[in-house]
Amino acid sequence: xxSPTLSDRFGIAVRRRRLAAGLSQENLAERAGLHPTYVxxxxxxxxxxxxxxxxxxxxxxxxxxxxLIQEAEGLRAERGGRK
Amino acid sequence: xxSPTLSDRFGIAVRRRRLAAGLSQENLAERAGLHPTYVxxxxxxxxxxxxxxxxxxxxxxxxxxxxLIQEAEGLRAERGGRK
Numbered sequence: 001x002x003s004p005t006l007s008d009r010f011g012i013a014v015r016r017r018r019l020a021a022g023l024s025q026e027n028l029a030e031r032a033g034l035h036p037t038y039v040x041x042x043x044x045x046x047x048x049x050x051x052x053x054x055x056x057x058x059x060x061x062x063x064x065x066x067x068l069i070q071e072a073e074g075l076r077a078e079r080g081g082r083k
Numbered sequence: 084x085x086s087p088t089l090s091d092r093f094g095i096a097v098r099r100r101r102l103a104a105g106l107s108q109e110n111l112a113e114r115a116g117l118h119p120t121y122v123x124x125x126x127x128x129x130x131x132x133x134x135x136x137x138x139x140x141x142x143x144x145x146x147x148x149x150x151l152i153q154e155a156e157g158l159r160a161e162r163g164g165r166k
Contacts, residue, residue: 006134007133048134048135050133050134051132051137052088052090052131065089066149066150070149
């Protein structure tokens with residue numbers, strides 16, 4: 001299988017952070033000024049967010065974007081685990 | 084004047100790294116698989132790159148994307164200095 005892209009891993013890192021913060025996709029979307037469907041697509045790696053949108057998501061999760069990207073980069077190819 | 088966005092600052096950080104590495108925009112574009120015009124637009128903050136493109140640019144500059152974003156975030160609102 002193809003190696004996951006950064007945006008794939010970024011989505012997983014966002015989902016983890018969001019769940020750890022006890023937020024729904026709707027909560028996160030509202031904080032970041034995004035549509036809930038867009039948040040869902042980012043988490044699934046379907047959309048590759050721009051730097052500015054990624055920064056808004058990170059800020060809404062109260063984490064720095066460099067830190068969130070580091071977490072994403074540290075993820076193994078573990079898509080397909082829990083849906 | 085409006086506060087520069089992350090993509091504005093990212094462009095400045097990319098340009099600094101590129102010049103420090105002795106690369107032309109064409110060199111960087113070729114390494115990253117991008118069009119030179121696109122690299123120019125990213126450097127000027129005209130285009131807000133996606134995470135995956137930003138990662139390709141960082142890799143081509145032999146720097147981690149988290150590091151490059153940290154450098155961008157650390158920049159003051161110093162656009163409009165040297166053209």
